[in-house]
Amino acid sequence: MPTISLSGIAKSYGGGDHAVKNLDLLVPDGAFMCLLGPSGCGKTTTLRMIAGLEQPTAGTIAVGDRVLDSVEQGLYVPPEKRGMGLVFQNYALWPHLSVRENVEFGLRMRKVPADRRRARAEAALEMVHVADAMDRYPSQLSGGQQQRVALARMLAVDPAVLLLDEPLSNLDARLRLEMRAELKRIHEESGATIIFVTHDQLEALTMATHVAVMNKGELQQLAAPMDMYGRPANRFVAEFVGSPPMAIVEVGPARTELAGSLLRHVTSRPGNHAPAAIGIRPEALRLDEPPVSAWSETAQVEAVLPAGSSWTVRLRVLDTELYAVSYTPVEARPGDTVTCWTDQMHLFDGEGTRLAAWNAVEVSA
Incomplete structure (x- = not known):
């Protein structure tokens, strides 16, 4: 047909x-x-x-x-x-x-x-x-x-x-x-x-x-x-697409400490302008040793939720709660301090549209 x-x-x-x-x-x-x-x-x-x-x-x-x-x-x-x-x-x-x-x-x-x-x-x-x-x-x-x-x-x-x-x-x-x-x-x-x-x-x-x-x-x-x-x-x-859902961090005048940290990293790259919001998928938030080029912060582990083939970790990153998904065993326990990092972010403008690749931290397909 x-x-x-x-x-x-x-x-x-x-x-x-x-x-x-x-x-x-x-x-x-x-x-x-x-x-x-x-x-x-x-x-x-x-x-x-x-x-x-x-x-x-x-x-x-x-x-x-x-x-x-x-x-x-x-x-x-x-x-x-x-x-x-x-x-x-x-x-x-x-x-x-x-x-x-x-x-x-x-x-x-x-x-x-x-x-x-x-x-x-x-x-x-x-x-x-x-x-x-x-x-x-x-x-x-x-x-x-x-x-x-x-x-x-x-x-x-x-x-x-x-x-x-x-x-x-x-x-x-x-x-x-x-x-x-x-x-x-x-x-x-x-x-x-x-x-x-x-x-x-x-x-x-x-x-x-x-x-x-x-x-x-x-x-x-x-x-x-x-x-x-x-x-x-x-x-x-x-x-809507992704489970757990993508975390969206608002970047406004009354931004959180986490938003400020992410924004400094994004705008430090040549040609990038300040977005209205930054998105991070839980599976893109890592807990191992970060590469030099990645955004990273210390975080406190609040909960570790095993699901058989994966582990979901609830973190307190500066003043914001984030979730990370790991496909290798997580040794950390609630109360531990870890380093979390990502080199995959989605940037959105004030209308909610994802910014073009040339001025965003591009995510591989």
């Missing part, structure tokens, strides 16, 4: 606030696009407009040269004629039909012959690894298996675009991990374009080829996952 394009898309309900505002978005053919953002940011509304379940109040949605929605032209293509498959947050399986019959349902509606229905249903179930349960009923399956069946039902009709509305949110942690790997594998094997709605940044970073971060109905940044992580466009993206 050609590129999906959204141009000037807006959606409001009853003349009130806009759920989506002036959205321009391109989804390349074969992409795994994640719409990421907090609840109420407009990501599900955007997905539903692409599916045809909602109509925009302004703008155009097109697939290549084919217009699906255009308020200006008065065009609207119904969902069943868009060639897209939609998987909801709840599984929506027919309880009185077997797994095979559930997967065949969409094919039956399209009047596909019985032998072809059966073959395509079995192939789809094989792809999601639940072919051994094809004669069971949904009530006999686990939540993860039911989610796989819902995916198989969509894959069986061979949609050019697969739309997923937070389909993993009802699963436990282990099943979510399994399904992330399954969705990535399905995308690689099928070559379908996938648009996935989630508020979970880990899902977006681990599965997507493209991530679109939204907030209050507006697109904040569209980028590859690690580009977005390493070079967030603004403070919202910087704080």
Whole structure:
């Protein structure tokens, strides 16, 4: 399928606030696009407009040269004629039909012959690894298996675009991990374009080829996952993407001692000007011997929180609390004095926009 394009898309309900505002978005053919953002940011509304379940109040949605929605032209293509498959947050399986019959349902509606229905249903179930349960009923399956069946039902009709509305949110942690790997594998094997709605940044970073971060109905940044992580466009993206979140230190007239220390280091570099705020990711804050070129300060350890493969350390740096994440064992204990340092900072202007690389301490991707 050609590129999906959204141009000037807006959606409001009853003349009130806009759920989506002036959205321009391109989804390349074969992409795994994640719409990421907090609840109420407009990501599900955007997905539903692409599916045809909602109509925009302004703008155009097109697939290549084919217009699906255009308020200006008065065009609207119904969902069943868009060639897209939609998987909801709840599984929506027919309880009185077997797994095979559930997967065949969409094919039956399209009047596909019985032998072809059966073959395509079995192939789809094989792809999601639940072919051994094809004669069971949904009530006999686990939540993860039911989610796989819902995916198989969509894959069986061979949609050019697969739309997923937070389909993993009802699963436990282990099943979510399994399904992330399954969705990535399905995308690689099928070559379908996938648009996935989630508020979970880990899902977006681990599965997507493209991530679109939204907030209050507006697109904040569209980028590859690690580009977005390493070079967030603004403070919202910087704080939303990453766990633990990036620490933002305000640099104003009433700045803290920590802000003053960071500012002196940043402005000591040729060509750098004073930012309005400085951001440091916890994993970029180190506790070993600092290089000469890095910013460093003494800090007091307030807590050490082991998490198996990593250690989160709460520090008191001058007059400010910061968190550091270490992937090697931390020997320090609460009350100890250590040296913390970083050579990776994000600088933001007064509008919250990340400053250009030429006058910032650039972060490697």
